[in-house]
Amino acid sequence: MYKFNLKQLNSLRYVGIELCHSFHSCLNSVSNVPPIYELNRNLNGLWKSGQLDEARQMFDKMYERDDFTWNTMIAAYAHSGRLDEAKQLFDETPNKCSITWSSLISGYCRYGCETEAFYLFWQMQYEGQKPSQFTLGSLLRMCSSNSLLSRGEQIHAHAIKTQFNSNAFVNTGLVDMYAKCSCIVEAQYIFEATPDRKSHVLWTAMITGYSQSNDGLRAIKCFRDMQAEGVVSNQYTFPSVLTACAAVKARRFGAQVHGHIIQTGFEANMFVESALVDMYAKCGDLNSARRALETMEGDNVVSWNSMVVGCVRQGFEKEALLLFKKMHARDMGIDDFTYPSVLNSCASIKDMKNAKSVHCLIVKTGFEDYKLVSNALVDVYAKGEDLCSAFEVFNHMTDKDVISWTSLVTGYAYNGSHEIALKLFCEMRLVGVEPDQIVIASVLSACAELTVLEFGQQVHANFMKLGLESTLSVDNSLVAMYAKCGCIEDANEVFNLMRIRDVITWTALIVGYAQNGKGKDSLALYNEMIVSGTKPDFITFIGLLFACSHAGLVEQGREYFESMDKVYGIKPGPDHYACIIDLLGRSGKMNEAKELLNQMDVEPDATVWKALLSACRVHGNLELAERAAKALFELEPQNAVPYVLLSNIYSAAGFWDDAARLRRLMKSRGVCKEPGRSWIEMNSTVHTFMSEDRSHPKTEQIYLKIDEIMIMIKEAGYVPDMNFALHDVDEEGKELGLSYHSEKLAVAFGLLFVPQGAPIRIYKNLRVCGDCHTAMKFISRVFQRHIILRDSNCFHHFREGISKTKGLVSFKSGVAKRMDDTPQLQVKVISSSSFSLMLEENLEVKYWIRASSGVVAKEA
Template sequence: MRHRPATASSDLAAAFDRVRHILRGGAAPDHHLHLHSALPAALSAASYSSPDPSPSPGLQLHALALRAGLLSSPFVTTSLVSLYARRPDPAAARGVLDSAPAPRDPAPWNALLAGLSRRGLFPDALDAFVEMRQRGLVPDEFTLPPALNSAALLSNSPTARSLHSLILRSGLQSHLHVSNALIDAYAKLGAVTCAHKVFDHMPHRDVVTWTSLLTGLARSGSHDSALGVYYGMLRTGVEPDEFATAAVLSSCAGSTALDLGRQVHSAAVRTGFDSFLSVANSLVSMYAKTGSIDDARTVFDAMRRRCPITWTALIVGYAQNGRGRDSLAVYEDMIRTGCRPDYVTFIGLLFACSHAGLVGAGRAHFDSMERVYRITPGPDHYACMVDLLGRSGRLEEAAELLSRMRTGPDPTVWKALLGACRVHRNVELGERAAEMVFRLDPTDAVPYVMLSNLYSRARRWGDVARIRGLLRARGAIKEPGYSWVGVGPATHVFRAGERGHERTAEIYRRVEEMMGRIREEEGYVADTDWALQDEDAAGRERGLAHHSERLAVAFGLLELPRGAPIRVYKNLRVCGDCHVAIKLVAKVYARVIVLRDANCFHHMRDGVCSCGEYW
C-alpha cells in the first residue's frame, strides 16, 4: 500500500471493542465463529496502528488466538505473520508459521514475503520464497510482487528473469498488479527495454503501470523516452499521480525541457501535488538544472517542509549557475535549521567554492566532512578540491592532496588535475596526470583531447600529432560535440560546420553578422589556439565561428523574440574563444544568453558571464 490508513488508531480501538464484546458473550453458540472473523481484523488494525507497532496489542491477540485454538485458521495465521513481519520481527513471524499446521494455501507465506520485502530484508524474502516452493506451495498473484521487488533491489537480474518465466508459465501476467510489479522490477534493474516490452503487451494499464515505466526511464537517464511515456499517459486519459509528477520533472531537467517543466508545475499546483516533498524537491532541481535558478529559489522559499535533498538541490543549483557565494549562504542556513548535510551536499558545496575561487572556504568545508560530520570524502570531493586548487594556480598542492587519498585517485580526479594543468599550461604535471588516466581507462577519449589541447597551447605540434595517433590506435572514440536550442515545442540541434538545417543560409549570414559586430564594436580577436591547427589562420578563425554553440545562438537570434532569453545547451565544454565571443554577442545584441555546457551554466549579459571566468 502507498499510504497507511489515516484512521489506524481508531480502527484498532474499534477492533478491540468488537473482540471484547464477543468474549463477553461467553458460551454463545456462534462465539467461536465470531471470534474467528474478528481476530484477523483486530490483528490487521494492530499492524497498522503505528510505524512500528507496539508489541502489546499484538501479543494479547496472539495469546487469545492460542487459547481459542485458532492458530489452525489460515486467516488468523496470515494476520499474525503480517503483524510480526511489519514490526519487524521476522523470527516471531517464522515462529508463527512453524507452529501452525502446514498451510495448504500460500497466504501466510505471502504475508511473510511482503513484510520482509517492505522492511528491506530482501535476501530473507527470497530465501522465504525458495523455502515456500520447496514445501510444495504454489505461488499466486500475491506471492510474486514482493519477490520481484526483492530481486530488483538486490540487483539480481537472473532471479527477476526466472520469476518472469514463472509468471508466464502460471498465467499470472493477467493480473494487473503482477505485470506492474514486473515493469517496476525491470525498471529498477535498468532493463528498460524489457520493462517496455511488458508494458506493450498489457491489455489494461492503470496509473501505477504508467508511473512504473516513467519512473524507470527517468532513473535510467532515458529522459526523452520518459517524456514520450508522459505524453502517452495524458493522451489515454490517465491522470498522473505525485510519483509520476516527480519522475517527469526529473526528465524535464535531464532533457532541458523547461517549457514542459513549467506546464507540469502548473498542473501540480492545480492538483495539490506540489505540496508533496518529492514533487517540490523535483521542482527545485528541475528549475536549477534548466538554468532558471531564481524560479528554483521561489519554489524553495514556498516549501513548508524541507529535507537534505531540498537543501542540496538548491546548493548544487546555485553552484552550477555561477552563484557560488549564494550556495555557501544556503548551506549556512541549512546548518542553522539543524538539517545535517550529506555526501552529495558537500559535492555541491565544494563545486561552488571551486567555481567562485573560494580556496579558504573550500578547504574549511572539506576538512569539516570527517572532523564534524564523519563523512569520508570520495573521488568527487577530491576532484572538486583538485579543481579548486588547480584553478587558483596551486597545482603542486593539488598533486600533494591526491597523494593523501586513502584509495588511489580515480580517472575523474586525475582529469581534474589535467584540466587545471591545461589552464595554467603546466605541461610536465599535465603529462603525468594524463598518463595516470591512460593507465586507468585507456579508451576514455577525454584525456587525449585535453593533453592535445595542452600541447597545442604550448605550440608542441609534434606531440599534438602523437597524441591524436595514440587516440586512434587505442580505439578511444571522441564524443562529437553538438548544441541545441529550443524554440516553442521544437528542439533544433547543431554540429560544428553543419549545413543540414532548413534555414542554413540565414543562420550562417547571422553568424557572419555576429562576428563582424563584435569585431567592430568590441575589438574581438579570435583566439585560434582553440581551433584545429591543420588549417591556415583564416581557416582556423572560420572554423571557430562555425562552432555548434555559435550556430545555435545565431538561430536563437533569428527565432526568439527580443527580450526572451536565448537558452543554448552543449554536450561538451564550451571552448574559450566561444565563451568570449558569445559574451560579446550578448552585449552588442542586448540579449540574455544562457549557455549550459558539460560543466556549468553561463548566464551572459552585457558582456559579463556569471561564471566569473571560473569555468
C-alpha cells in the first residue's frame, strides 16, 4: 500500500483534502491513536499557550517522534529562553535539519547570546547545513537590537556570497540592522537594491529607520512612496510614521494618517493609539490628543504618558499633574516613563512639594533604581535649587549615563554655579562617559557665562572629534560662547556655517557685535534677521539698544524702542529702559531721560539707576544723580560704585564738602571698593595682577618692561592723565602709580610672554581706567599688537592705535532667562572672578585654579 510521507500528508491537509479513515488506518498501526501530525500540532499548541512543561510531558510520552516533534520541542525551549534544555534536546536530536539548527540559533539570538549563536552558525555550515533566510534573519535581529554592527556586516557578506542579498526577508533584516546601528545610508542602499518591494515589513523597517535617525521628513516621504506603490500599511507602519509626524510637527499630515488608520481599521491597536495621542500632543494640538485619549477603550499607560508630556511641553503643568493623579487613582500601572514626565512638570513650575510626594511614591513603588526616573529626580531637584538632594540622588545611581550627568551639569549652571558645572563636565569625561549634543550645548553656555575662551575652544574641539552631527542648540551656544569671549570673527564663522537659525542664533550675534563695539554691524544684522522672517524677542532688543547706545544712534534707538511694543508686542523691561536712558544721557538729552524715567511702567532697577548715574557724571545733573545714587544705596548697599560716582560728581561741581561727606559715609557703612584685578590666561594658567602688585615670579622683568613701555609710548605722544591717579601723592608718585595699574602690569606680561602675532587677551573685574584705555591704544600701535581687554562692561579691541569700543552702560548683572528649553543667552557680562581648568589634549582635568586668588586649589 502507498504510504504518504509527512510532507505530502501535510500539503494534502493544507489544500483542504479530508483524509478518509482508511488512510488513517494505513498510516497508524494502532487505529485509535491520533496520527503524529496531530500530536505535533497539540505539542505546538501547548507551549504556545504557555504550558511548556506540559508540552515536555507530552513529548516524553510520545512513542513515535519525527523531525517535526523534535524541532517543535527545541523551538519551544528556545523561544521561552530555556536555552540549556533546548541545547540538550538539540544534541539528542537524531536527525538535524536546517530548521533544527535555525530554531536553536533563533533562541540564542532572541536572548542576545552572541557567542553561542555565531558558534552554531559556523558549526551548522561545518556540518554541511545551509543557513536559510530564517537563520540569517534571526542573527540580523540580534545584531540590530544589540547594535552589533561588525557582526551584522559579516552576515551581510555571507548573504552576498550565498545569493541571499536580493531576498526580501534577509534585506528587511539588513535594513533594520543598519538603521539601528545608525548607518542610515547603508540601510537606504539595501532598501533601494531590493528588487521585490512588495513587503510592508521592509517598508516599515525603512520608515522606522528614518524616523529614529531624526529624519522625520524622509520617513514621511518613504511612507508616501509606500502608498504610491500600493503596499498596504498595518499596525506596525502607523506608529512609525506618526512618530515622524510628531518629530517634524506635521499635524496636518498626521491627521491624514489618522483618517487612513480609521479607514483601515487599525485605530484600536495600542501602539497606534499611543502614537496618535503622542503625535497630536507633540504637534501642540492638545484637544485632538485629549479626544484620542478619551475615545480609547481601556486604559493605555503609554498614551497617558504621552498626554502628560504633551501638557508639560505646552506649558500646562497643572493639567499634567491632574492627569497623573487620575492615572494613580485609576491604578493603571504607572511605569518608568510616567514618573519622568510628571517630575518634569514639577520641575518647570518648581513645584517641589509635589515633586517630593512623587519621589515618595517612586520609592514606595520601587522605581527609584530606574535610570530614567533617577535622571528626572536629579533634574527636578537641580531645577528646584535643591542641589544637595540632586547630588544625593545622583550619587546613589549605580549606572550613570550621559543624561544623569547632563541633568546635574545643567542644574548647577541653571543656579549660577558655572564653575562647578564645568568641573562636573570634566569629571564626566574622566569616568569615560561620552558627551552628547545636549551636554555640550550646556557646557558651552557655562563657558560663555564665565568667558573662559580656552576651555570653550577645547569643548568645541572635543565636540568636533566626537563626530556628532551638530544641532541648533550646540551651534547657538558656540555663537554665544565665541561672541561673549570677544572672538566675534569665530562667532560669525559659526553663524555663517549654520543652515538653520532661530531668534536665539541671531540674537547671540547681535548682542556679540554690540558688546564688541560693532554697533553698526549689530543693527545691520538685525535688519537681515527681519528680512529672513525671524521675529525678535525680549533679548534681541536689549542687544539692539545696547548697540545703539554704544554707537550713539539716538534716532534709531528711539525707533527700535518704540517698535518693541507697537510692532512685536514686547513690553520693555528695566534692561531696555537702562539702554535707552543711557543712549539719551550720552547725547546730553538729560531731560528726556528724566521724562522717560518718570513714565516707566515697570519699577526701575539697579541697571536703570546706574545708567542714569553714569550719564549724570558726564553731564553733571546733580539733582538726578542724587536721586539715582540714593536708589542704588538701597538696592545694592555693598556696591561702592554709586558712592564713588556721586562723590566725583560733587567734586567736579566744586562741592568738596559733599564729596568728602560721601566718602566718610561710605567708610562708616563699611562699603569698600572692590580692588581692581586684571588677569591673563596662558597655557591654561591664570596670571593675576593687582595694582602695584609684586607677587608674580617674573616681577622684575615685568616692571622693566613697563618702564620701556612708558618711554616708548610717550615718544609716540601719550600723556598720562592724572585725573585717574590717587590724590594724596606728589606728581611723580601719581605718574608711577598710574603706570602700575593692574591692567598695565598684565599688558606688560602679555608683551613679554604672549607670542608675537597672537592677540593679548586681558580680563579685568572692574571697568578699565581712562588712562589705561589711552595707554592701550598707544601700546597696540607701538608694539604692533592686537590687545583685547574685557572689563566689567564690554570688550575693548585695540589695534593700530584705535579702540573699537566705547562703553558706558553695563548690562544688568542678573541673568535674563528664556522661557523655553534652549540654552540661555545671558546678558550678564562678567563675574568678577575667573578661573581656568588645566586640560590635557583628551580633556582630562589636570588641575583647577581660581584666578581671583591665583591659587591652585585642586589636583585631580
